[in-house]
Amino acid sequence: MVQREFDIAVVGGGHAGVEAAYIAAQFDLSVAIITDPSVVISSTPCNPAIGGVGKGQVVREIDALGGLMGKLADLSAIQCRTLNESKGYAVQSTRFQVDKEAYSKNAIDQLSEIDSIRLVSARVVKVNRLKTAGFLLELDDNSDLQVKSLILATGTFSRGITHLGDLVDSGGRFADFSSPSLGQLFPEVKLKTVRFKTGTPPRVASPGVDLKGAIEQKSDSSSLNFHYAHNPSDRFMGQVSCYKLETNSRTLDIIRDNRERSPLFNGQIEGIGPRYCPSIEDKAYRYPEKNIHNVFLEPEGIDGKTFYPNGLSTSLPAEVQRDFISSISGLAQAKIAHYGYAVEYDVIETTQLKPTLEHKDVAALFFAGQINGTSGYEEAAGQGIVAGINAALKVLGRPEFTVDRVRSYIGVMIDDLVTAAKDEPYRLFTARAENRLFIREDNVINRIGPCRLRLELDLPVDNYIKGFLEQYELLFGCIKSYQLSVTRDKGLISSYKIVGNCDGLRLSEAIRQSDLDIIPFLAGFFLSKGIEVARPVVRALAISIKYEGYIKRSERAKGRLEQLGVKKINWQILIEAENISFECKQRIQREKPQTFLQLQRINGIRPATLAYVAGLL
Ligand SMILES: Cc1cc2nc3c(=O)[nH]c(=O)nc-3n(C[C@H](O)[C@H](O)[C@H](O)COP(=O)(O)OP(=O)(O)OC[C@H]3O[C@@H](n4cnc5c(N)ncnc54)[C@H](O)[C@@H]3O)c2cc1C
Missing domain, CATH: 2.40.30.260 (Elongation Factor Tu (Ef-tu); domain 3)
Known part of the structure; x- marks a missing residue:
């Protein structure tokens, strides 16, 4: 007989839904992905590329949490690039162009390997809350399905309408279906929505x-x-x-x-x-x-x-x-x-959600992906993993899981989503993060690997992650203690000799001052000592040490920001400033803030803009 009860149902087989199901199943729970068969799993309806500035960091965060997107991107990559190469290691991001068919096929293969995930090809037409707890989902094939936790990841399909010139049609994508409005889907629940649009080239x-x-x-x-x-x-x-x-x-x-x-x-x-x-x-x-x-x-x-x-x-x-x-x-x-074409669609007003992505008034109902007003595959997947973990924890009756914005881009995004209403589709930029020098690609295992999920949530921790962390901790101390005798060319270090622990320049200081490429420089040091170190560990060490001082300084600046609230500002000067983005200027002109606190409270003003204005006060 066909199984009709699951611990968790995920509605939508896009990047958010797939990531949610993949992580939830790791908690040994039964998971159904219910998705309309007209759309392939993990489809890329726009640009077939994964990663990019700010987004590459999210893909690595998902990966370190035990998610799928990083693996799929590697397996399907047909053109690989590192962005911001000229701007220094701290702000570099990886972007892979993928073969869109291979990407979907790899996703299906990975999901099929997991016994507790079932793919249900159908459209959900109505969701009823059960008196006891959980939900009863009505499907378009007249069957229904009962679940304890529900994740809605329906992308651009909620009341989707496509536009190609004067050709207007219903559909979440061109010539596709449209999902019922959230009001029709949840007749017993009041959900506030906003209407957004996005577009794609020919x-x-x-x-x-x-x-x-x-x-x-x-x-x-x-x-x-x-x-x-x-x-x-x-x-x-x-x-x-x-x-x-x-x-x-x-x-x-x-x-x-x-x-x-x-x-x-x-x-x-x-x-x-x-x-x-x-x-x-x-x-x-x-x-x-x-x-x-x-x-x-x-x-x-x-x-x-x-x-x-x-x-x-x-x-x-x-x-x-x-x-x-x-x-x-x-x-x-x-x-x-x-x-x-362009598509208009409904999104939920995300201030109705908790940082776990659960609805504040409807227990066990989670939202993830473009239905939350974001744009982009990585943003969708990053929310999917957080919603998937929390949906599982809800079923198990365990404490909630959140990722804070200090530690990750996923944390920045979710905090931005749940704290202020959005007036346009939300995308991650590095400028949205206060401490972007810390939340980098290279140190993702240090930031995310040992965090609550895999260790504190009793999920198995991969040997690679354990090894990485052990090597990192051990060598970090060693770098701090070694000293070098250095030769300088025009004030900058051009070569060095290890002098042990007598009077010399500390290796960590040498990395900070070096004009050499710091990664080969540090790799050369380890080689000269006969220490074999994995390439990603050398990279994380070198970049972490190089930027240690900047990170401390930016933390001090953040503390100062908090005391600046009462200071007066001149908004007319700000809308002429070169260092402020066009979008922020539009918002400043609209709201005309008089104090720094008022500027801080304007929806969509980026941390980088705040830091710049703070510098003027
Ligand atoms: C035209 C267009 C242009 C875009 N342009 C960009 C861009 O320029 N840059 C960018 O970063 N991103 C762009 N995107 C957005 C990007 O595609 C999404 O952000 C991302 O795919 C969202 O993932 P998701 O998992 O939230 O939803 P989707 O990938 O949209 O997946 C939604 C899933 O839900 C299923 N579904 C919906 N309703 C139901 C239902 N009632 N029952 C069962 N299944 C249902 C669908 O079949 C689908 O599998 C664009 C998308 C579109 C459509």
Whole structure:
């Protein structure tokens, strides 16, 4: 007989749902992923890339917590890069372009290996609260399913409406289904919602694409895999290149001439879109003097059949999309495989949620992913893992689990979500984190590995993580005690000799002052002492030591921020300042804050902006 009772049900097989189910099953509970069969598991409806600035850190945090995204990204990667390479190790992030079909297939393979996870192909049409506890879910095949904890991860599908020119259709994605509104899904519960929108570019078929004049970006063999237990630079698929093209005055003229036909600008779309991810229409109308915009052609798969033209998100009519695509040098003969479109959808107002992502008034009901008003696969997966853990703890009657913002980007995101209502789709940026010099990619195992989940929640701790931490602790002490005799070139260290414990420069001080590349420098030191150290450990040690002083300073600055509340500010000066983002300036102009505390309280003002203004006071 088909099983009809589960400990946990996850509605939605996107990045949030999959991550929630994968972690919840690690608590030895039965988990159903109920997902509409029209959408593949872990699909990438927009850019098929995992990671990026701020997001690469989230993928590694998920990985250190025992999640899936890092493994899937490594297994499916077809183009690897380290972003912010020129800006120093502390702010570097990994971004992998993935083969979208391989990514979904790898997710299904990983989930199928777990006996306690069941994939239920159906649509949930109604959720009833049970008198005892838990929920009864009604499915569109007229069956139902009873669960103790429920995680809703329905992405852009709640009352989704797509727009392609004047072609308006219901659907969470183009030509797909639309999920009932949250009011219809939960008739007994009052849930506050907001309407958001997002968009995607047309996909370009590769026959006809001429890449002769394009700038090629090759895959970087030195970028490090996301999953800690994978050999850092192993690649599991062939590697391909991305290509940089540009728009021109003809492209932008076509877009400007069709302003009245853009659903974004003719009043057809009411939902609020992300200002940080502008469509090509936004760029054309907001910057009338600018005609050259970068377009990155990113292959969607190893077969190279289609490209994702990053930078050309649009919902203009199909014929306008054809015209402006063919105006771009290299794409004159290219055909469009799928047209770009925009989607409007309902999201829950997340101030109704606890930091565990459980609803404040409905016990055992959790929300994760784009339904919480975020945008992006990594943000969705990061919430999925927190909701999955807490849904499991709820069933087991154990204390709640939260991740604080001091320790992780996942913590920053969830704190931002539950403390203030959002007026646009939320995406993680490094500027949202107060201590971004601490929450880096390299030290994720130190920050997350030993935290409550795997040790305090009695989940098995991987030997790799144990070994990493042991080696790190041991060598950290050793670096502090060793001393070197150094040679300097124009004041900067150019070579060194170990002098043991007599008068010399401490090794840790040498790393801070070194003009050499600190990672090979430290690796060379260990080699000279005959100590074998794993590459990721050397990396974490070198970067942690290099930035120790900055981190302490930024902690002091944070303390100062808290005392600044009463100080007066001049908002007119701030909206002219170079160091403040366009979005923050818009918010400052709207709210006209008079004191620093008022500025702090404006929804969406970034910690980096606060730090900058604090420096002026
Ligand atoms: C057009 C478009 C453009 C986007 N552009 C960007 C972008 O530029 N940058 C970016 O970072 N992100 C973008 N995204 C967002 C990104 O795709 C999502 O943030 C991410 O996939 C969200 O993951 P999720 O798990 O929350 O939901 P989704 O991946 O949307 O998954 C939702 C799942 O829920 C299932 N489902 C929904 N309702 C029901 C129901 N009633 N019963 C059963 N199953 C149900 C669906 O079948 C699906 O499997 C875009 C998405 C779309 C659709």
